Amino acid sequence: MPILEARNLTKTFRRPDKASGFKGAVKHLVQRKYKNYTAVDGIDLSIEAGESVAYVGPNGAGKSTTVKLLTGILRPSEGTVRVMGRDPHVERIPNAHDIGVLFGQRTQLWWDLPVEESLKLLKHMYGVSDADYKARLARFDDLLDLGEFMPALARTLSLGQRMRADLACALIHAPKMVYLDEPTIGLDISVKDRLRAFLRELVDDGTTLLLTSHDLADIEEVCERIVVIDKGAIAYDGPIQQLKAHYITTKAVNLFLEGPADVPALAEKFPEYAWAAGEAPSEVVVTYESNRFTTAEVLGGLTAQLAPRDLSLSEPSIEDVIRRLYAGELTK
């Protein structure tokens, strides 16, 4: 049985329909008009216990709204959600014991209290025993270096410290299902690395994870499955490796020749590859279909005939694939 199951999940909001400017605002005061906006449109999603799922999409695609529906913050306009067999909105309090939530754009720390006081309040709210609380804090301290800012007031923390403290808040009760909405937004590379390592460890321990992020490195490093959402509907749902294997069908070699590269002549000589000029006059980019040619074949032929002084290999990243999915160039 899946730990999370959503069927035909739909959320429609009512938005004011008013003309721009002062006149429009005044007219809306006396003649109110609204139009409906569907943020999430009939999503079916099933997540098994222990899975780590990336939930990605362009701005306004409906990612955060989906997370709010799955956590019980919002009520669906249509469809159903079950988390461990419960409706998260109706059975809010039992559900709250089993889930952990982090919204990267907001904090749940008490603003004028030290971090340790916020954690203690949550400890009591979730009914965490003293022994479990100590053990979890020690682990968080180990992985997230919480100790250095535990006595600091929340309002004095840097963004990176605040995010690490918020992550501890979301996990202090050892939830079975964790939703992380943009957990690395605005963080520097070292803090991102630390958070990703922590999340990998969390997944290895069997916690189910749903992660939304615009930083696709988060996704590649932490998740096995990816769900791409666009305009409120799912555009792709499957393993990340499968997405790559299915859509990444070309590879490229950058050749650095001894003299200036004559791209048209090379294209005529090797018509089975696509040729393009590189950044330097002597650099040329050769793109080939990875299901037709092996890298060894391509390199063997080209190095024998062109004798480049250097070369480098590259393949399109998951970012390229997702960018093309957003742009509608790829289909399921």
Place this chain on the structure above:
Amino acid sequence: MADTTLRASAARHAGGVYWRSLVAQIRAITEYPADFWVMASAGVMWNVLQFAFLTVLFAAVPDVAGWRYHEMLMLSGLLTVAAGSTALLCDGVWSTGTYVLKGEIDYRITRPAPVVVQVATSHIGMQGFGEVGFGLVMVAYGWIGAGMGLAAVPVGVLGLACAIVIECALITALCAVNFWLKGNNSIFAFVLLDLQHNAMTMPLALFPAAVKIVTMFVVPVAFVNFVPVAVLTGHLTSWWLVGPPLTAAASVLLAAGLYRLGLRSYDSSGH
């Protein structure tokens, strides 16, 4: 039976969360000592003016609609204590509208405690310290001056407890309206306070029947201060004492119900 046990356990848990959050907020106040003293003094100053007004008034007249100076002090004092208590016990509910607009209810919904408890304890109004302190002084001075003995203390304590519960519940219920109105300001709650300061610091006999009906049965603010003080001072019979506890229970149910309904229509922000 099992259901009753579960409910009792949930209520105990909610009470624990409420108390710990409130204590945490009091600790947070110590971060802003200047703010504390300014706000607490402001709470005292407004009530000093009310005290002075009554003193000047009763220097000129012996009574107002049969109520004497010390009885009127108790009337004003009890209202001041009740209003000040809302600032100390549930000041966060005034931010309901802002939280709704900014999506700041989100995290509170994902925690295992009543949302209204978490919102109510998200802030403490420091003026409440001054208001409650000075209000209690007014009640005590009026009590002694009116010649009331220790025998009436249990009724006074009951009246005080009910006054605080009714006031907190009515303010919470009226702030919950912002789940639907989508505004930053709790207009209806402000109107309630205005109504109380204008109508409930004077004997109800001064006002037309419509005001009596509204303050007794529509927005039952009369049970906050007027009814208990009138019973204590003999202006109403002791039968009226059933009113404050019943009103308190009804107000709490109304506030909890409205807040729960409001959460059903909560839209968060940023969709």
